[in-house]
Amino acid sequence: MAVNLIKGENRILPMNLFHVGLGWDVNEDASQFDFDLDVAAFMIGSNKKTISDDYLVFYNSEKRVKPDDLKTIVPSSLWPNNDDLRQFSRPVDPELSVIGSIDDEDGQTSEDGDDETMDIDLSKVRSDVQEIIINVSIYEYQKRKQNFGQVERAYVRLYKPGHDKEGEEEYRYDLTEDFSTCASIEFCRLYRYNGEWKIQALGIGHKGGLEELVSKFM
Amino acid sequence: MINLQKGQRIEIGLSKVGVGLGWNPNESTGFDFDLDASAFMLGSNKKLPQDEFFVFYNNQISPDKAVESSGDDTTGGNSDGGDDETLTVDLTKVDSRIQEIVFTVTIHEAVARKQNFGQVHNSYIRIYDANINTDIARYDLDEDFSIETAVEFGRLYKKGAEWKFEAMGIGYKGGLQYFVDKYIG
Numbered sequence: 001m002a003v004n005l006i007k008g009e010n011r012i013l014p015m016n017l018f019h020v021g022l023g024w025d026v027n028e029d030a031s032q033f034d035f036d037l038d039v040a041a042f043m044i045g046s047n048k049k050t051i052s053d054d055y056l057v058f059y060n061s062e063k064r065v066k067p068d069d070l071k072t073i074v075p076s077s078l079w080p081n082n083d084d085l086r087q088f089s090r091p092v093d094p095e096l097s098v099i100g101s102i103d104d105e106d107g108q109t110s111e112d113g114d115d116e117t118m119d120i121d122l123s124k125v126r127s128d129v130q131e132i133i134i135n136v137s138i139y140e141y142q143k144r145k146q147n148f149g150q151v152e153r154a155y156v157r158l159y160k161p162g163h164d165k166e167g168e169e170e171y172r173y174d175l176t177e178d179f180s181t182c183a184s185i186e187f188c189r190l191y192r193y194n195g196e197w198k199i200q201a202l203g204i205g206h207k208g209g210l211e212e213l214v215s216k217f218m
Numbered sequence: 219m220i221n222l223q224k225g226q227r228i229e230i231g232l233s234k235v236g237v238g239l240g241w242n243p244n245e246s247t248g249f250d251f252d253l254d255a256s257a258f259m260l261g262s263n264k265k266l267p268q269d270e271f272f273v274f275y276n277n278q279i280s281p282d283k284a285v286e287s288s289g290d291d292t293t294g295g296n297s298d299g300g301d302d303e304t305l306t307v308d309l310t311k312v313d314s315r316i317q318e319i320v321f322t323v324t325i326h327e328a329v330a331r332k333q334n335f336g337q338v339h340n341s342y343i344r345i346y347d348a349n350i351n352t353d354i355a356r357y358d359l360d361e362d363f364s365i366e367t368a369v370e371f372g373r374l375y376k377k378g379a380e381w382k383f384e385a386m387g388i389g390y391k392g393g394l395q396y397f398v399d400k401y402i403g
Contacts, residue, residue, distance in 0.1 A: 008336025010364045181247060204246040
């Protein structure tokens with residue numbers, strides 16, 4: 001049975017290998033622009049900053065894997081252009097511990113389920129990474145005049161491989177707060193504590209998009 | 219620094235101690251985080267001999283002048299990384315009716331603001347020897363009490379002529395009113 005976390009709550013993670021699913025409802029008011037949400041992960045050292053550029057796992061990360069071979073890092077230059085890169089490869093950190101999502105640019109991946117998925121193997125995480133901040137941001141929120149107030153039913157969930165059905169998750173966190181002035185949200189953090197990995201539900205909203213998180217964590 | 223288990227007792231043999239409360243301001247949207255450290259000075263019946271032995275933001279010094287508050291920080295902005303609120307205790311001045319001093323930390327308007335300690339980064343409460351500024355006990359509030367809004371941190375109590383400290387570490391989902399009802403009501 002899924003444990004529902006509340007904002008701020010922390011729990012011990014009883015597993016190393018799991019998926020992180022993020023979902024949200026598409027804005028039904030067909031506005032001028034698509035609603036492009038992106039999941040990203042900052043892998044942070046003890047100085048509260050990202051280890052290096054390679055440790056921001058997001059749609060444009062330099063290191064990639066092909067969806068049918070998640071064990072071999074290939075360079076982003078393998079794809080002829082950025083559109084192909086984001087749609088046909090997944091971003092990854094140098095240790096292959098966090099494998100980011102194929103980029104969904106309009107929320108069509110799933111109607112009720114996860115729109116973007118990360119795979120995480122905590123046993124592979126570089127030893128000086130102290131925490132991993134999983135966040136969601138709206139792409140080009142300024143130009144498109146968008147914010148999270150338009151997003152409904154946003155959630156993050158962690159589940160073991162093969163247990164992706166609703167209710168089978170280990171942990172789930174529904175964003176119930178109104179983030180109507182925000183373009184990015186720190187969703188949750190995975191962090192080392194006394195030799196174990198824990199998860200904390202965050203729900204910290206920011207007015208800016210991914211660029212604001214980059215200035216905070218890099 | 220000694221990392222305490224709940225309920226562990228420490229021989230204190232001290233004359234002056236301090237209770238420090240620290241936390242980071244809210245860097246996100248929404249309300250400020252307003253944490254408050256308070257002291258309840260209790261007689262042998264586990265109640266205040268008079269209301270003024272409750273030291274908090276609206277009564278910053280006890281009648282015997284043994285417990286004094288540094289004042290109310292309503293945002294966590296007083297110190298960057300250090301204590302934002304301090305209670306100083308001079309055990310040589312404590313009124314003879316007082317048998318124990320209970321320290322609490324609470325979040326002001328936690329329910330209205332939908333807050334808990336888990337949301338308050340780097341929040342901690344510590345008790346230290348004020349003469350040499352060395353920690354006796356400490357809790358990381360955001361880690362140990364993530365879904366709570368009030369913590370009974372610990373108590374100094376009189377055993378014979380000596381003062382001892384007991385770490386309590388009991389979290390609650392209420393506010394300061396809970397402790398007021400418990401020790402004044």
